[in-house]
Amino acid sequence: MGAYEGGLSMHSIIDAFQFIGDNLHFMLTKTLEHLALSGAAIAVALVIAIPLGVTLGHLHKGSFLAINASNIGRALPSLAIISIGIGILGIGFINVMVAMVVLAVPPMLTNAYVAVDGVDPDAVEAARAVGMSPGQVLWTVEIPLAVPLMFAGIRTGAVYVVATATLAAIAGGGGLGDVIVNQASYGTAGVIAGALMVTALAFLVEGLFAVIQRLLTPRALRHEEGPAELLAPVVEAT
Amino acid sequence: MQGVPDPGSAAAAIEFRAATKRYPGREAPAVRELSLSVPAGEICVLIGPSGSGKTTAMKMVNRLIDITEGDITVGGQSVRSLDLTELRRGIGYVFQQIGLFPHMSVEDNIGTVPRLLGWPKQRIRDRVGELLELVGLEQSDAKRYPGQFSGGQRQRIGVARAMAADQPIMLMDEPFGAVDPIARDRLQNDFLRLHAEVRKTVIFVTHDIDEAIKMGHRMAILRDGELVQYGTPDEILATPANDFIADFVGADRGLKRLLLRKLAEIELSPAANGERDDLPTIEEDTCLRDALSMMVTQRVSALTVLGTGGERRGTVSMESLAHFADLDRADTEVEA
Amino acid sequence: MLAQLALPIAQGGGPVIPTFNRGSDCVRENRQFCWDWFSSHWSSTFQPRLIEHIELTAIAVGIGFVIAFVAALAAYRWDWAVNPATAVFALLYTIPSLAFFQLMVPFTGLTRLSAEIALVSYTLLILFRNMLTGLREVPPDALEAAQAMGLTRRQTLWRVELPLALPAIMAGIRIATVTTISLATVAAFIGVGGLGEPIFNAIQDGFKTQFIAAGVLAVLLALVTDALLVVLQRVLSPWARTRAA
Secondary structure, three states: OOOOOHHHHHHHHHHHHHHHHHOHHHHHHHHHHHHHHHHHHHHHHHHHHHHHHHHHHHHOOOHHHHHHHHHHHHHOOHHHHHHHHHHHHOOOHHHHHHHHHHHHHHHHHHHHHHHHHOOOHHHHHHHHHOOOOHHHHHHHHHHHHHHHHHHHHHHHHHHHHHHHHOHHHHHOOOOHHHHHOOHHHHHHHHHHHHHHHHHHHHHHHHHHHHHHHHHHOOHHHOOOOOHHHHHOOOOOOO | OOOOOOOOOOOOOEEEEEEEEOOOOOOOOOEEEEEEEEOOOOEEEEEOOOOOOHHHHHHHHOOOOOOOEEEEEEOOEEOOOOOHHHHHHOEEEEEOOOOOOOOOOHHHHHOHHHHHOOOOHHHHHHHHHHHHHHOOOOHHHHHOOHHHOOHHHHHHHHHHHHHOOOOOEEEEEOOOOOOOHHHHHHHHHHHHHHHHHHOOEEEEEEOOHHHHHHHOOEEEEEEOOEEEEEEOHHHHHHOOOOHHHHHHHOOOHHHHHHHHOEHHHOOOEOOOOOOOOOOOEEEOOOEHHHHHHHHHHHOOOEEEEEOOOOOEEEEEEHHHHHHHOOOOOOOOOOOO | OHHHOOOOOOOOOOOOOOOOOOOOHHHHHOOOOOHHHHHHHHHHHHHHHHHHHHHHHHHHHHHHHHHHHHHHHHHHHOHHHHHHHHHHHHHHHHOOHHHHHHHHHHHHOOOHHHHHHHHHHHHHHHHHHHHHHHHHOOOHHHHHHHHHOOOOHHHHHHHHHHHHHHHHHHHHHHHHHHHHHHHHHHHHHHOOOOOHHHHHHHHHHOOHHHHHHHHHHHHHHHHHHHHHHHHHHHHHOHHHHOOOO
């Protein structure tokens, strides 16, 4: 069992905090790397998923693709995708990015599609009846009403990316994963420290998006959610 | 409906004894000291405007709503003293939303209470077959699922389910309210036909006065939780107890009385051969109101009544019909 | 970068380090995918890892199901329990997997127990949520009929509520299982085997076939399991497929 022994529990946690204190600059750099990697992947995924999902939903086409994308995407083991990516593209930043985008797109795409496709048809009809062009209908009616559900998908994808970025370390992506997998260089304390920080980061991102989602939801559509609901990522039950 | 049928062997009388239901925080009780007797084998209709307490009163019988004061007895036994589960297994319950179990086949739905009572499988299967025929469904429907049927058909299954264990009484809460008028008419007719065979004691809640008149041996009209009048439809139509009842049953209550009888049930003027050959004919199985309607539209004041074989049974005059529509006089005697 | 990685190596099976000066052309040149290498290493490497992976998943989902089931029944019965339970399960779900596994190690060591604790934790939120939603969406008229017909609370639960909640429960099991398969690949990092192990080992020598083989196997396992569970779901709820006349 090497350096890990059961009796070290609380001590290890304290050591970890010590480690963070001693190596603050380093840990912060790693955290920023992690965020940068995640942010890039989220941005690319957004650019791919949202316009596609919104368009398909607006046209009410491609439901099979849009809905099953999420089912399949959810099934894909993230590490396996990274692994296949390494096999094809080799070690490096691009490979990791590609893998993370592949994993983030499905929930964003599906939710964007379902959100726009499912906008109250009566509202859409009323908008058309007063003479709005399809583009105006989209921007003034469909998208605002679709925001809550769409944003839930973005939130799921974003949190997934932050978590998966941890694995990026094995593929040369950098970030906090580097610390977590490297017990030899950073010791038990470092590994625990990395784990704690990435957990905190995940919570922060989750909370941030939850708050943004809440703010972006038109007041009339807000359900009274308790803190537990805000905290929990939205998972579909298809 | 007229006449009291013989109670079936498996029917029990229901009696309300000053039954009262009070909800905390509300001053007026939902049901106030309701007392009435439903003889075994009869259909008693509870009717009244919204908030009259009719559904509450019915639900007190199987204690879906608890009795605050007073009592209700079924077959002489107080419902408060019986074990709740046993009580309910002895009462068939049919309501507007039907409540069939979507995950069970029709057969399993109907067999729910018999299964609970431990009936052997074959007996249950036989009973299901019997009931399907009784309610007007196909034997092949047994294996299908509720989702595959129309609203009217589902309610038939609901009725079958409520009778499966040959429960002595049935409670029906606006059971035919959710179907279209044509289906409702058929359901009502079929239920009356069924009831003539099985003779259970039924409490039937409705807000539709025409349905009440059609379905009930007796009617109880409630308002604001109190019983205003209890009697046969003919009694209530002929002699409403007060203005409220008179308004409630409708200004055409005289005509409504004519719905209650058929030509076959009344005494006719003898058919004189040769005379009055040119009168329009009508079958004896028609209700008096339809006979009156024909007289009005054909501008005659009498009709020749034909029997089931087409033979002449006699004639009926508008005068004699008017007699049955008389207000302020309920009678069972006939004068031509 | 690679040289710095020092991974705990699992016993049994051992690391697979192809020797580049032996073997076929494909192996020597480290081409994309060498079928010959894969098939020769199937029973020594991949099959046992696959079986380990299935075991890890099955245990996690099994235990998670029991815990979530009890919690869901409690929350269904007692409304106040919903928020605390959801909060706890959501908390556990948000912890990134690699971190969770690493955090377990000081407490329960490099054992299957550590891996299972983490894996079980990840199943709880979705299983709990789906079970609760399933129970709550039972049509109220069916419940009214059950009550009026004289079914006891327990009979109503087992004969009406749970069967009607089954589609939602199965959907939850499906999502939880597939998610666990995914997370179990990461569990190899703390040395418990599974399909993640060949992946981590492959990092040392960059042998492409190993990456792709392990990755594809994990993906196939996930997709096949997903499909099988969909079929199972349809089989268990035949009434959900019928449409009203």
